[in-house]
Amino acid sequence: MAQKEDPKMSQEIYRVGVRIPPFCSEDPEMWFSQIEMQFKLSGISVDDTKFTYVSANLEPQYAKEVRDIITKPPASNKYEKLKTELIKRLSISQEKRVRQLLMHEELGDRKPSQFLRHLTSLAGSDVPSDFIITIWTSRLPVNVQTAVATIKGSSMEKLSDLADVVYEMAPTVPQVASASSQAQGNEQGNPTMTEMAQQINSLTQQISLLSKQVAGRSRSRNRSRRRWNGRSQSRSKPRQPPADHPYCFYHFTYGTKAHKCKQPCSFASENSWGGRK
Incomplete structure (x- = not known):
């Protein structure tokens, strides 16, 4: 007697309309998240069906990475095994990601905010945000670095917004902005070039004053030390x-x-x- 087919399983295996995005070898974890959203929209929950969709949509060079699992899948949890191994075998190691952050990544034709998102994604969740900000700032143009330094310690979102404004204004706006440009900047809630220049000037004055105070204290200590040594020598000799x-x-x-x-x-x-x- 033929085994009666489960209608639910038959319906899921032969379901059509699932849109599988092109495989992303740079971020396989994100690719699986997109697929699982498609599975959820289509009501697919059977392990065999998920495994079949993923196996069938992997390009040959990536399928080779998990050939052992595709040709000889486990008896259960096929999809999870395929997902885990593919992510593990293709994902860039944490050490390599940090090395790439330090040595290879540049701003290019991206906006500063886009570049910051790229570095954050590349670094992963284990790299501190302060470290990412330091790397990001060092790869920006000098004028953008100067502007970002005026609000150091702010959130990543605020820093990237300011960097975008300065980066977009720098090629077209002269050092002294016009009254109309200043008004437009204020209306949009963005800092104008004049405001940024004032902030930079204030910061420079503070650093200069602090340097003078430190130098003055050092000279005073040296004079006191010389006087004390002179008195000591006169008494002792x-x-x-x-x-x-x-x-x-x-x-x-x-x-x-x-x-x-x-x-x-x-x-x-x-x-x-x-x-x-």
Whole structure:
């Protein structure tokens, strides 16, 4: 007696209309997320059906990466096994992603905000946002870097918005913006060139003042140290009379205030002073 076919399974296996996007080898995880959305829209939940769709839509060079699973699939969880192994075998390792961030990625013809999203995607969730911002900023044009530095510590969204404004204005707007350009910038809620210049000037003055204060304190400490060393040396090393001087050390150093005298010394006879000896 022939086994009765499950109507639900038959309906899902032969369902049509699922749109499988072209495989994305650079981000296979995103590709599977798109496919699973299509499965959900089409009501597909059977493991065999999912496995068949994915296997049939992989280009040959990528299918070779999981040939062992396609030709000899496991008895159960075929789709999950195929998905896990394909992502693992094709995804760029974390170390390689960071190396690419450091060495290869450039702004190119992208807007700064697009470039920041690209770096964030490339880095993944394990790389700190501060590190991504540092790499991103270092690859921007100098004028954009300067503008971004004025609001350092702000959110990634605010930084990228400002960078886009400066990047788009730089090729066409002169250093001193016109009144109409300033008004337009204010209406759109974006900083004008004048506002950015004022922020940069304020930051420069603050850095200059801080540098002067640090230098002044350093000079003051050096002068105090020299004075202290001079006093210490004067106390620790009293003057000695020359070898041929007629006075002893005490009269040479203290004169009439000396309370001692050491022979030979002609001070007493010259000044008729009978100092204690």
